[in-house]
Amino acid sequence: MSYRTQSLLWLLQRASAAVLAVCVAVHLFTIVYAVQGGLSAAEILARTRGSAGWLAFYSLFVAAATVHAPIGLRAVLGEWLGWRGRSRDLCLVVFAALLAWLGMRAVLGVFL
């Protein structure tokens, strides 16, 4: 992997962290606010189903997590297990795809 790509990954992780900080705060605030009147599937679906705003917000959340987590895991695997090189990076691409798929499946599950 080139120095340029390694440096870009670092930048992407910082940028995605900034997005995640906002997304996590909004997400937690919404949870605390929404459960005040009791928690039910019907209430959640009433808020999210057909809402373009929530779809956009949670899609952004999933995208940021998809970028952020594998890059962090890349350093953890290198430093703790000594696993470096192509095999690690390919596995992390698969991991990123899995995060994106599972995340968007959940987002679409409450939107559609």
Added chain:
Amino acid sequence: MLRVRVWRGGAEGSFQDFEVPRHPSQTVLDVVTYIQRHLDPTLAYRYACRVGMCGSCAMMVNGVPRWTCRTHIDKVGEKLEIGPLRNLPVIRDLVTDMREFFDKWARAKGEFRGARTKSDDFARVQPQSPARTQADAGIECIGCGVCYAACDVVAWNPQYLGPAALNRAWTLVKDERDKAGIERLRAVAGDAGCHACHSHVSCTERCPKHLSPTAAIAGLKREVSKAVLRGEL
């Protein structure tokens, strides 16, 4: 009497116990020297100036890297355990092989590369300019290896250039006379370079010169990021 445990052997070895007479204002280096001169002449260790100028007497003192000549016994408590610097191969007893440490300075392009010749006039650098101020903040490093021994990232990632080499590179990046530019930024970028730093700040905490390699590495991250975004790297 002071009970002291001292590392004996190479990478494989063990601590040996010694009893050393206690004196006022006694330094850890005094203790090691007493052992070598009076108790066991085969003990290997390094020192030169004894006054905190040369940086050659750095060792692990109770698990912390320190200049032994500037560490008083009073400061480190009743128990005293002296070992070779961490993160470096042990040659024997308290002596480490510093080659990799200095090779990394070369890999980080730690040498000055100017554009002037001896027939040119002197460069005129404003001492108060922001760049010179930043370079000056890191320029007093004497290469003792304390920060390198304190760094956990070096322990986890042996390719990592380490705080001292990156600090050196930063002082050159901020030196307006130096012309290595992008070439040096490329040398300090990526998984083995500044981006591996987790900002644990152990280097800054332990630096006997009170420098901040952490700030230097953060500066390199900024400069490399700008170069990446400009498409220069």
